Amino acid sequence: MKKVLLACGLISGITLNATAQNEPSKPSYEKQVYINGDGDIFVQKELPMYLKFSTTPGGENFDLKGKVPEYSEPMYLDTEGPNYIRSKYAVDPETKKTIQPLQEVLYEVNADGLAPVTKHTFAGAPRYSSGGTVYFGKNLSFSLSARDGVSGVKGTQYAFGNGYTDYSNNVNASKEGAQTLYYYSFDFVGNAEKTRSSSFTVDLTAPKTNYEVVGINKAGNILAPSASVKLTSSDNLSGVRTTYYVFDDGTSRAYSGPVNVGGLSDGEHTIRYYAVDNVKNMEGGEGGASASTFSFYMDKIAPVPTHEVKGDQFKGNYLYISPRTTIALAATDNKAGVKNIYYRIDGGERATFSSDFKMPSNRGVHSVKYDANDQVENLSGNKYINVFMDADAPETGIIYANPQFMDRDTLFITSKSNISLKMRDDASGVQKTEYQTDGGGFKAYSQFTLPAEGYHTIDFKSTDNVNNKEEVKSSSCYIDNTAPEIFVKFSIEQIGSKNGKPVYPNYTRMYVSATDKKVGTESIYYGMDGGTPQLYSSPQTLDASEVSRFRKNKKYEVKVIAKDKLGNTSEKIVEFYVGKDAK
Secondary structure (H helix, E strand, O other), X not given: OOOOOEOOOOOXXXXXXXXXXXXXXXXXXXXXXXXXXXXXXXXXXOOOEOOEEOOOOOOOOEEOOOOOOOOOOOEOOOOOXXXXXXXXXXXXXXXXXXXXXXXXXXXXXXXXXXXXXXEEEEEXXXXXXXXXXXXXXXXXXXXXXXXXXXXXXXXXXXXXXXXXXXXXXXXXXXXXXXEEEEEEEEEOOOOEOOOEEEEEEEOOOOOEEEEEEEXXXXXXXXXXXXXXXXXXXXXXXXXXXXXXXXXXXXXXXXXXXXXXXXXXOOEXXXXXXXXXXXXXXXXXXXXXXXXXXXXXXXXXOOOEEEEEEEOOEEEOOOXXXXXXXXXXXXXXXXXXXXXXXXXXXXXXXXXXXXXXXXXXXXXXXXXXXXEEEEOOOOEOOOEEEEEEEOOOOOEEEEEEOOXXXXXXXXXXXXXXXXXXXXXXXXOOOEEEEEEEEOOOOOEEOOOEOOOOOEEEEEXXXXXXXXXXXXXXXXXXXXXXXXXXXXXXXXXXXXXXXXXXXXXXXXXXXXXXXXXXXOOOEEEEEEEEOOOOOEEOOEOOEOOOOOOOOOOOOOEXXXXXXXXXXXXXXXXXXXXXXXXXOOO
């Protein structure tokens, strides 16, 4: 007996729960008798059988209506598979004798009351099951295989979105969405299998991934080192299995949470991201080569803060400044731009720089600590400014060299008296000293004298190296260049004249005096006949008015020298004769 089987597919069947469409109308099958090519007889088991016989081939058929046993008209085959009509012993057609050894004559009739059994197999696509739903990816096909134990499989029918059609080869299931496959097989005697079904969902669409920057992201996609990139993937059918990301030309990594970008170098970067669903649909094509990208600039470089000291300043042991000096802060940044500049004065409260500021005015050393951050919060290192606040003007004094003489409120000097200014500044130092005389206009100081006789006013001032200006000071003096006026008198009238010179008797006395208009006479000297001058009217010497100075009869020449208290000196020579016979 030849059995007919239809067999296709590689894997075992799958029972699926979801139903995408109703079963279409199914044809009916007539119960019948089938004789295969080998002459085997197959009777649908539910059909009645009426037995007949003939005595010649193709002759008249006679009903078996002799002694009819119960349940034989009609008769039903009771056993699935081979059933037999039998004769007790076989007879040789030629000799008409019983065949030896004895044997039965068996007429085989096969009863077939069971429908075929069909199985389905899915192939070519990834499979995933979740929540009672089975998902398949791309390139899905299915095959049907059936078997029948008696008459054999005559055909297999399937319905996949339309009415039933004959199954012959693998069927492509490339339509996306929820679907139901209906199928059954039937045999040669009209046994049709109860419809089987398989519900599943075909997922042909890759997931979709979006990015979000968590943290600081400034215009132009400039990211802070503290920022991270959050990826969110969604899939409308089988669901997302894994999300991947790649920085620049690196290797793919599975995404597990927001990705910090602080480990990247400063500069331009790109993150490529894609997802794979549970049936291996890959966003961006094979390997995510065409996946979405996000390009950004990783700004890791802090601003560079600088400062400028504006106005009065002088570099010495310190950087000296004045109360008028201001401090300006600035910063530059390579990418995101400067956000704030911060500073502290002398360790005080942190302040945000907005405009130029002044340092505390109290004298001494002060410091500024400052730094800057950019728009993505990169903070620079600290920088420092150390200055010395010089708030005090210099001090200038005046020195009059000798000769000088003070009388009441007036200082008397001569044109030979050098006038010096002495200046002092114990911080930034003296930059310049100026003076003027009698309101004639200030000029740079150098040691000077005053040539003109009379009363003078000297104004002077100094400026230090940070332009602290001293209040103008004044001093006055009187220039006395006039020597005393010398007066000479004799104790008696002259008694004559000789060679145009007066003649006095030898008992005469000479009196010397001098007057000075401003400071008074300091001393009077006299010398006789070319001798060494001696102090007039001194405890150690006799002056010319003393007795016995002019006893000799001769010509006398007396040189009188008078000095005032400033050393202004006048001289006077007195020539005269003593005695009538003086030569």
